[in-house]
Amino acid sequence: MSAMADKIMKRVRAKGRGWVFTPKHFIDFGTRGSVDMALSRLAQASEIRRIGRGLYDYPQLHDKLGALTPDAEMIAQAVSAQSGDRLAPSAAAAANRFGLSTQVPARSSYATTGRTRVRNAAGRSVTLKHSRAPVLGNASDAANGVVQLLASLGRNKVDANAIAHLSVRLDDKDLAALLKGRPVMPGWMGDVVLRLNAHRRGSIGAVRGGKNSPERLS
The missing domain is CATH 1.10.10.10 (Winged helix-like DNA-binding domain superfamily/Winged helix DNA-binding domain)
Known part of the structure; x- marks a missing residue:
């Protein structure tokens, strides 16, 4: 060798x-x-x-x-590294991950800052779709999944229940990445991130103080 x-x-x-x-x-x-x-x-x-x-x-x-056949996410990550693009979970995958949908995506699909394309590797097909929403650098899949999910829902469908549901499923690191990424988000999405952060801080404060949460969780 x-x-x-x-x-x-x-x-x-x-x-x-x-x-x-x-x-x-x-x-x-x-x-x-x-x-x-x-x-x-x-x-x-x-x-x-x-x-x-x-x-x-x-x-x-x-x-x-x-x-064995390689994992779809591993393939997607390698394809992104090959082209130098950023990768994020699809909106459908994020909805399933956060419990907003019980439907498991039938196809392996990911959001990318690059062009839309399909790659076949070792008998597995992986779809990468160009994302109009930003894909944050140095952010977790959870944080980027939220961005894709919000973009898919649209500003009019992000209600108090969605805010409550998402905020308790994100950790401090995820929220920090979302807050840092607000400048590259549409204005309404950046405002949603502020609401997510406020709700999480309020929920933590309520638990520590022994009071009821300021919003009812779904």
């Missing part, structure tokens, strides 16, 4: 099985050509698996089934 391939495998193993990656994940090791060549040789040696154009994974293994 070459020195380049050895360095690549050391990083791959550190990430663990199931990781999906692109040549860009190793560009700090040398030229793009040398990275591509090392990845190709590692795939030929079955150390890693090529699952699509410019996409590889370190597959999880099953005793009877062998190499």
